[in-house]
Amino acid sequence: xxxxxxxxxxxxxxxxxxxxxxxxxxxxxxxxxxxxxxxxxxxxxxxxxxxxxxxxxxxxxxxxxxxxxxxxxxxxxxxxxxxxxxxxxxxxxxxxxxxxxxxxx
Numbered sequence: 001x002x003x004x005x006x007x008x009x010x011x012x013x014x015x016x017x018x019x020x021x022x023x024x025x026x027x028x029x030x031x032x033x034x035x036x037x038x039x040x041x042x043x044x045x046x047x048x049x050x051x052x053x054x055x056x057x058x059x060x061x062x063x064x065x066x067x068x069x070x071x072x073x074x075x076x077x078x079x080x081x082x083x084x085x086x087x088x089x090x091x092x093x094x095x096x097x098x099x100x101x102x103x104x105x
Contacts, residue, residue, distance in 0.1 A: 002048030004040055007056045009063055017082040020104045021052035022097065025068070025075045027059045032091040033074045039094045043101070051101050080104045 005015055007023065015021065024040050026033035044053040058065040058073055068077060068084070078086040078100050085104055088096070 002044040002046075002053070004044040005052055005054040007054045007064070008061055012056075012064060013082070015052055015054060016079045019052065019081065020050070020101060021054055021079040022047075022101055023068075023077045023079060024053075024055045025058050025065055025070045025073050025077070026055055027057060027073055029059075030073050036074060036091045039097065042094060043097060046098070047101060050105060078104060 004024075005011075007015060016023065022040075022043065024033075024036070026037075028034075040053060040055060047053055056064050058070060064070075068075075072089055074089075074091060076088045076092070076097065077084050086100060088100070
């Protein structure tokens with residue numbers, strides 16, 4: 001089973017510059033973030049080798065949250081070749097996330 005990628009300022013650009021990436025901006029104290037965490041884990045397995053499934057802890061990486069205009073969490077951004085293509089705010093279904101990723105592949 002695949003594992004999501006923990007993103008930091010050091011590896012964000014290198015990880016997201018090629019292909020499709022889902023980036024979940026979250027924090028440990030956020031209830032809805034904890035609710036969708038198992039879904040993010042499942043997606044990492046489902047899309048292993050096809051898309052990057054990533055998480056950014058906004059408590060530890062505030063500069064990334066500011067750079068991408070994250071005002072509330074969870075916010076999930078969808079990137080293709082380093083460009084933000086779409087975003088969802090709040091907890092959402094696995095199917096909605098799967099559909100968004102597939103539309104970019």
